[in-house]
Amino acid sequence: KKEVQYGPVSPEKRTDPAMEKWRDNRFGQFIHWGLYAIPAGYWKGKYYKGAAEWLKSWAKVPMNEWAKLAEEFNPEQYDPEEWASMAKQMGARYVVLTTKHHEGFCLWPSQYTDFDISNTPYQKDLLKPFVEAYNKAGIDVYFYYSVLDWYHPDWRYALKSEEDKQAFERFKTFTKNQLSELIERYPSVKGFWFDGTWDASWKASGQFSYELEKHMKQLKPGLIINSRMRADEWGSRHFDSNGQMMGDYASGWERKLPTDTSVLHNDWEACMTVPENQWGYHKNWEGHVKTPTELIEMMVRCTALSGNFLLNFGPKEDGSIREEEQLLVKEIGNWMEQYGNAIYNCAYAGLEKQDWGYFTREPGSKTVNMVVCNIPVNKALRIQLPKNLFIQHYEYMGKPLSKLTLEEIGKNEYFIHLGKVKTKQPFVINIQLTSEK
Numbered sequence: 349k350k351e352v353q354y355g356p357v358s359p360e361k362r363t364d365p366a367m368e369k370w371r372d373n374r375f376g377q378f379i380h381w382g383l384y385a386i387p388a389g390y391w392k393g394k395y396y397k398g399a400a401e402w403l404k405s406w407a408k409v410p411m412n413e414w415a416k417l418a419e420e421f422n423p424e425q426y427d428p429e430e431w432a433s434m435a436k437q438m439g440a441r442y443v444v445l446t447t448k449h450h451e452g453f454c455l456w457p458s459q460y461t462d463f464d465i466s467n468t469p470y471q472k473d474l475l476k477p478f479v480e481a482y483n484k485a486g487i488d489v490y491f492y493y494s495v496l497d498w499y500h501p502d503w504r505y506a507l508k509s510e511e512d513k514q515a516f517e518r519f520k521t522f523t524k525n526q527l528s529e530l531i532e533r534y535p536s537v538k539g540f541w542f543d544g545t546w547d548a549s550w551k552a553s554g555q556f557s558y559e560l561e562k563h564m565k566q567l568k569p570g571l572i573i574n575s576r577m578r579a580d581e582w583g584s585r586h587f588d589s590n591g592q593m594m595g596d597y598a599s600g601w602e603r604k605l606p607t608d609t610s611v612l613h614n615d616w617e618a619c620m621t622v623p624e625n626q627w628g629y630h631k632n633w634e635g636h637v638k639t640p641t642e643l644i645e646m647m648v649r650c651t652a653l654s655g656n657f658l659l660n661f662g663p664k665e666d667g668s669i670r671e672e673e674q675l676l677v678k679e680i681g682n683w684m685e686q687y688g689n690a691i692y693n694c695a696y697a698g699l700e701k702q703d704w705g706y707f708t709r710e711p712g713s714k715t716v717n718m719v720v721c722n723i724p725v726n727k728a729l730r731i732q733l734p735k736n737l738f739i740q741h742y743e744y745m746g747k748p749l750s751k752l753t754l755e756e757i758g759k760n761e762y763f764i765h766l767g768k769v770k771t772k773q774p775f776v777i778n779i780q781l782t783s784e785k
């Protein structure tokens with residue numbers, strides 16, 4: 349074991365109401381919105397297939413040129429009430445909005461930089477009406493904040509000289525000031541989603557990130573912060589040098605999902621793009637665009653392994669939402685209306701996973717949700733229960749799709765026979781378990 353002084357600030361499994369609500373939420377909406385939505389993946393007429401919010405990097409645009417985008421940022425169609433009602437329709441229980449991405453542009457009027465919404469034709473604070481609209485819709489608001497800041501003169505990738513160190517000290521103060529400012533200006537914020545923390549300069553700032561997490565949680569008790577914010581004093585990220593998670597949930601699952609129960613030890617969240625790799629708005633999505641059904645199955649897999657699923661939206665420069673994302677609101681919203689109770693407040697059911705889909709369960713409940721994503725060719729769903737459990741009752745959640753029959757095929761082993769089922773979407777069967785035969 350290594351001596352770690354600047355590791356976790358909070359217990360690895362918080363039991364306070366704010367964290368319980370984070371778990372119960374299960375399904376969130378990620379929103380990436382910034383100046384990058386203006387060029388939307390094209391620069392001087394050239395198409396760049398990389399992630400649109402990284403266009404400045406792909407097209408090697410000097411910052412003084414990129415910053416000029418602020419002079420044309422004027423999202424007149426921005427309607428956070430509309431965004432919030434879409435998120436509610438989709439069934440998202442929380443939202444994570446980019447307050448500042450790597451480009452360094454702030455969606456709020458920050459007293460610590462001139463590179464913010466106040467120096468655009470739009471001028472008005474974008475965050476305040478956003479927070480109000482989402483809170484009014486009953487959706488918890490989290491702020492994404494990038495430590496990596498391509499605009500700030502004191503940002504350093506690495507600390508190679510005394511000058512670097514002095515500059516980065518100023519940068520750390522700037523970062524602490526902005527985060528304090530965000531908490532003070534928007535006190536209903538539930539937590540922070542840190543990003544841009546992979547460079548050597550931040551990995552060398554473990555003590556600072558420890559003290560910053562403490563400071564933020566003193567400013568707002570109950571605040572929830574992702575593991576990606578943190579390094580320990582040895583430069584170990586997300587988990588300290590002894591494997592203890594830092595922050596309040598593991599957030600390394602970016603565009604990928606866990607496949608086994610090893611994740612159960614900590615709270616965790618997977619964030620997901622609709623195309624292969626676009627977070628900010630890109631005019632032309634290349635390659636595979638995930639269908640609503642694919643994304644529903646990913647969300648179910650996260651719940652089944654006691655994790656959260658954060659689905660990304662990238663609004664256009666004018667604040668409007670693209671067709672493909674409007675389709676997700678409708679399709680995922682319909683599914684959540686009928687089957688949301690297999691997601692909200694649910695977690696790992698403690699049963700052996702089967703090929704036909706996933707078990708989810710509200711902790712402590714006798715009801716287990718079977719979310720069927722792959723109907724076996726023999727139309728029989730295998731269930732293997734622990735030796736002291738039996739099935740007492742079974743039925744479809746919501747609209748019955750067929751007549752179900754139960755067959756005991758071995759010790760605490762069953763088939764639920766589906767009969768003739770026609771469906772295009774995953775569906776749910778509830779089973780009641782009992783310890784009496």
Ligand SMILES: C#C[C@@H]1N[C@@H](C)[C@@H](O)[C@H]1O
Binds near residue numbers: 380399401602619627
């Ligand atoms: C790399 C990278 C960043 N992390 C994702 C959550 C997006 O913000 C992307 O730009």
